[in-house]
Each structure stands twice: as C-alpha cells, then as structure tokens.
Amino acid sequence: MTTVAKEFDAEAAVGLFSGVCEGSLSHLYRSSPIEIVPDDTIIISEGVRLRHLHIVRRGVIELFAQAGESRTTISLLGPGESFILAAVVNNAVALMSARTLGGTELMHIPANLFRKLLKSDQQLLRNVACSLAGNFRGVVRHLRDQKLRSTNQRLAAYLVRLHQQQGARGVVRLPLRKNLIASLLGMQPSSLSRAFADLQVLGVTVEQDRVNLAKLEELETFACLHQRVDATDATPVNRYRKVDGSPERLEKKGIRDHEI
Amino acid sequence: MTTVAKEFDAEAAVGLFSGVCEGSLSHLYRSSPIEIVPDDTIIISEGVRLRHLHIVRRGVIELFAQAGESRTTISLLGPGESFILAAVVNNAVALMSARTLGGTELMHIPANLFRKLLKSDQQLLRNVACSLAGNFRGVVRHLRDQKLRSTNQRLAAYLVRLHQQQGARGVVRLPLRKNLIASLLGMQPSSLSRAFADLQVLGVTVEQDRVNLAKLEELETFACLHQRVDATDATPVNRYRKVDGSPERLEKKGIRDHEI
Numbered sequence: 214m215t216t217v218a219k220e221f222d223a224e225a226a227v228g229l230f231s232g233v234c235e236g237s238l239s240h241l242y243r244s245s246p247i248e249i250v251p252d253d254t255i256i257i258s259e260g261v262r263l264r265h266l267h268i269v270r271r272g273v274i275e276l277f278a279q280a281g282e283s284r285t286t287i288s289l290l291g292p293g294e295s296f297i298l299a300a301v302v303n304n305a306v307a308l309m310s311a312r313t314l315g316g317t318e319l320m321h322i323p324a325n326l327f328r329k330l331l332k333s334d335q336q337l338l339r340n341v342a343c344s345l346a347g348n349f350r351g352v353v354r355h356l357r358d359q360k361l362r363s364t365n366q367r368l369a370a371y372l373v374r375l376h377q378q379q380g381a382r383g384v385v386r387l388p389l390r391k392n393l394i395a396s397l398l399g400m401q402p403s404s405l406s407r408a409f410a411d412l413q414v415l416g417v418t419v420e421q422d423r424v425n426l427a428k429l430e431e432l433e434t435f436a437c438l439h440q441r442v443d444a445t446d447a448t449p450v451n452r453y454r455k456v457d458g459s460p461e462r463l464e465k466k467g468i469r470d471h472e473i
Numbered sequence: 474m475t476t477v478a479k480e481f482d483a484e485a486a487v488g489l490f491s492g493v494c495e496g497s498l499s500h501l502y503r504s505s506p507i508e509i510v511p512d513d514t515i516i517i518s519e520g521v522r523l524r525h526l527h528i529v530r531r532g533v534i535e536l537f538a539q540a541g542e543s544r545t546t547i548s549l550l551g552p553g554e555s556f557i558l559a560a561v562v563n564n565a566v567a568l569m570s571a572r573t574l575g576g577t578e579l580m581h582i583p584a585n586l587f588r589k590l591l592k593s594d595q596q597l598l599r600n601v602a603c604s605l606a607g608n609f610r611g612v613v614r615h616l617r618d619q620k621l622r623s624t625n626q627r628l629a630a631y632l633v634r635l636h637q638q639q640g641a642r643g644v645v646r647l648p649l650r651k652n653l654i655a656s657l658l659g660m661q662p663s664s665l666s667r668a669f670a671d672l673q674v675l676g677v678t679v680e681q682d683r684v685n686l687a688k689l690e691e692l693e694t695f696a697c698l699h700q701r702v703d704a705t706d707a708t709p710v711n712r713y714r715k716v717d718g719s720p721e722r723l724e725k726k727g728i729r730d731h732e733i
Contacts, residue, residue: 259699259702260699260700260701260702278613278617278620278621279621280617280621280622280626280697280698280699281621281697283620283621283622283697284621285617285620285621287613287616287620298606299605299606299607299609299610299613300606300610302602302603302606303603303606303607303610303706305606305610305706306701306702308610308613308614308617308702309613331599331602332599335595335598338595338598338599338602339591339592339598341602342562342591342598342601342602342605343562343563345559345602345605345606345609346558346559346560346562346563346565346605347559347563348609349559349605349608349609349612350559350560350563350565350568352609352612352613352616353538353547353559353568353569353612354568355616356547356612356615356616356619357538357540357545357568359616359619359620359659360538360543360545360547360619360659361538361539361540361541361543361544361545362540362543366540399619399620437540437541437543438540439519439520439540440520441520441566442519442520442566442568446563446565
C-alpha cells in the first residue's frame with residue numbers, strides 16, 4: 214500500500230475510498246487541502262450549494278438544521294466520515310448546516326473533481342452508492358424515532374442503544390453533554406430532565422454522566438425497539454461510534470467541554 | 474428505442490433506468506414478474522430482508538413504520554418510483570413496510586439480479602447513486618419538518634408546498650384523505666382538525682377537500698419555509714407528485730376512497 218492509500222485508509226473516509234484505485238486517490242489527495250479548524254466554526258450553512266465534500270480526519274462535526282427560532286441536531290460525525298455526500302453527488306444545496314465541536318481536522322475535496330471521478334472510477338461510485346444507502350437508512354431510523362416514539366421512549370431507546378454499543382452491563386456513560394443529547398432526541402433540555410425523572414420507575418438513575426439501567430429488559434420493552442429494524446447497520450458511521458463513541462474519546466476531542 | 478426500453482421508459486422507474494443499456498433492461502425485464510395487487514395488500518414488512526426491488530407501474534404505495542401501538546406514514550409513491558432501494562443495494566432488512574392504496578401494478582425485480590447488474594452496468598449504478606442521494610434528501614426534509622416545526626407549522630408548510638405544486642392561486646385541493654395527511658405530518662387526526670382551526674387566523678378555510686389560502690404570505694412566514702432548503706428537488710418523487718398528485722388522479726387510483 215502506498216503512502217497516499219495508507220493516508221486515506223488510516224484517517225479519512227475509510228468506507229468511501231475502500232478499494233479505490235491509486236490514481237484516483239492520488240488525484241484527490243493532491244487537490245484536497247487539509248485544514249485544522251477551531252471549535253464552533255461553521256463549515257456549511259444550509260441552503261448553500263457545496264463546493265467541497267468534507268472529510269473528518271480528527272474531531273467531531275455536528276450536522277444541524279434551523280427554521281426560524283428552532284434548531285435541532287441531526288447527526289454527529291467523527292473520523293472517517295464525510296459530509297454532505299448527497300448534496301455533492303446531486304450538485305444540490307445543503308439541507309443541513311455543519312459546525313466543528315472542539316478542534317477538528319478536515320480534508321476538503323473539490324466537489325467538481327469528486328463528481329468527475331465518480332464518472333471514471335467504478336469502485337468509488339459503488340462505495341458512494343453503499344454509503345448513501347447507509348446514510349438514508351440512518352435518517353429513516355431517526356425519523357422513525359421522532360414519529361413513532363414519545364420523548365420518554367426516545368430517551369429509553371437512546372439509552373438501550375448506548376448500552377449495546379458500550380457493552381457494559383447495566384450502566385452507560387453519556388458521551389455528550391445533555392443539551393446536545395436533548396437536541397439529537399428532538400426535545401428541549403427541560404423535557405430531557407423530565408424524561409430522565411420519568412424513567413426512574415424503569416430503573417434509570419443518573420449520576421453526572423453515568424446512567425444506571427437497573428431494569429434493562431423493562432426499559433427495552435418500553436422503548437419498543439425492534440431487534441432488526443432499530444439495530445444500527447455496520448456502516449462507517451457505526452464503526453466510528455463503536456471505536457470513538459466512548460466518553461473518554463469524545464472528551465479528548467473536546468466535545469464534553471463544549472457548551473451548546 | 475426498442476419495446477423493452479420503451480416499456481421501462483413509459484411506466485417504470487424512469488430515473489433509475491434512464492440511459493441504461495438495452496442488454497441490462499432486457500435481462501431485468503425478462504426476470505421481473507409484473508403483478509396487479511389489490512388494495513390494502515402488504516408488500517413488505519419492516520424487519521424483513523428484501524428479495525425484490527419493487528417498481529410502481531400504476532397506483533399508489535404507502536411506506537409506513539410501526540413501533541408498538543404507534544404507526545406513521547413515511548412516504549407515498551406513485552408510478553415510476555421504486556421501493557426500497559437502499560435496503561436492496563446494501564442487502565439489508567427493510568426499515569419501512571409497504572402496502573398498496575387502491576389497486577396497484579408492480580414489477581418485482583429480483584434483488585440479487587439487481588445487485589449483480591449494479592456491478593456490471595455503470596449507468597445503472599450512477600442512476601442508483603443519484604436516486605439514493607435524492608431519497609436521502611427527501612427523508613432529511615421530512616425529519617426537518619418533524620424536529621423543527623410545530624404541528625400547526627407542519628400543516629402550514631404542507632399547504633404552502635401543495636400550493637406551489639398545484640399552481641392555483643390562493644386555493645389547493647387536498648390530494649389525500651385527512652387521516653393519511655395527519656399520519657404523513659406526524660400527528661393524530663384530532664390534532665390535524667385543531668391545526669386547521671388554528672390556521673383560520675392565517676386565512677386558511679376548508680370546504681371538504683378544497684382549502685382556501687387567503688393570506689398566503691402570512692402562512693409562508695408562519696411555516697418558516699426556507700426557499701432553497703424546503704423546495705423539493707426535481708427527483709422522480711417530485712415528478713410523480715407534479716403529474717399525479719392532483720385529487721383527480723389519486724381519486725382514479727382509489728386512494729380517496731380508501732379508509733386508513
């Protein structure tokens with residue numbers, strides 16, 4: 214494996230560039246500046262046509278959306294993930310804004326070059342199709358949570374999924390500040406506090422960022438999680454969360470010190 | 474254009490098969506049974522791995538999701554649209570169920586064959602990537618509506634978009650029964666009735682399926698629609714809605730006679 218391939222393989226968009234020929238990688242790498250971006254910097258504003266596909270090399274990106282006074286977190290991205298692929302592929306405006314949480318290192322791939330390579334590199338195009346399918350499924354799951362579950366059920370589902378990811382029996386550590394969790398789950402911070410209080414009858418007790426789940430089965434039943442539908446796919450997103458989603462790793466990236 | 478190409482071009486998945494070589498189309502067509510399916514038939518159940526990519530040739534498909542007692546409409550599909558592409562491309566379980574609304578004609582493309590052709594037919598793969606990107610953006614818009622807008626704002630946004638699609642000044646016709654509109658907008662039918670009543674101060678009055686919008690600008694402002702973000706892309710979904718979304722066309726397909 215050459216230096217260029219290693220670079221992509223180790224740091225950037227593992228799934229997106231997996232198996233892509235050396236010529237394409239080299240072309241991309243030479244044309245794509247790498248930038249270290251400070252905390253709380255807006256990288257993309259919704260409604261703007263994108264000139265770059267951005268790759269997270271280090272740190273965390275929050276994708277969020279706004280309408281009037283309302284603002285919500287759509288997704289959190291980590292190393293190896295790209296944003297916003299669908300808008301770049303279809304040469305359309307961004308439907309989400311992106312900002313850095315903590316110091317972040319990004320690679321900016323020119324959108325025109327990326328679309329040009331999609332025409333000539335079959336493997337890159339295949340990776341893009343699989344990645345878009347995975348992204349679509351991620352948003353569908355998010356939409357299912359929003360439309361099918363009450364605020365309390367959404368919190369229960371979030372805790373059960375964290376528990377599955379972290380693999381520690383009967384206890385999870387919250388990887389994000391509570392304001393950000395509330396935004397991701399589509400509720401006000403005050404509603405999140407109420408939801409945590411309501412879930413006490415299902416064995417949920419909180420000590421700072423440590424949450425004890427004393428009655429896991431009851432919590433799962435309450436959350437109405439479907440074993441196959443609600444489990445996450447083995448996508449790059451998921452791989453990132455398994456590897457980097459622990460509180461320690463996110464703390465290192467500065468996300469826990471970040472006020473939303 | 475040969476008969477096979479014409480068949481695909483006229484009825485089925487226009488975007489997905491646009492420009493695809495005759496050999497692939499012919500192979501697909503020979504291997505894909507066409508079926509006329511009665512009203513209210515479940516075609517796909519969420520959680521099941523798909524053996525076919527389904528194409529709507531005539532009629533309407535409702536994609537919906539369930540968790541416990543809760544049920545919600547995710548999308549309505551018409552002629553030229555496929556379901557569920559992302560699950561077929563990634564060989565994963567369906568995250569949504571699908572059922573017919575009214576009599577529907579479907580083409581069932583074997584999923585294995587479709588994935589095999591994706592490896593050999595660059596144009597098909599390119600169409601799939603564009604289609605998945607469009608589908609992703611559609612779900613993001615739906616999620617934005619759910620997380621950023623109140624029930625009243627969601628109804629206002631729905632009416633403003635219908636108005637843009639139907640192009641009749643100050644009046645729209647509801648293309649669906651109110652129970653289905655409520656489910657699509659993520660609310661109970663009783664909440665939809667309240668929302669219609671609340672919007673009277675913004676000039677909204679209803680006579681059966683005809684809705685007068687006397688103060689369109691105020692309604693737009695209230696809905697907090699972003700001109701570029703909230704306008705729909707020119708995708709097959711959109712093409713369908715423009716052509717077939719009028720009450721008359723849906724009535725012909727039986728959707729207005731259908732009790733949800």
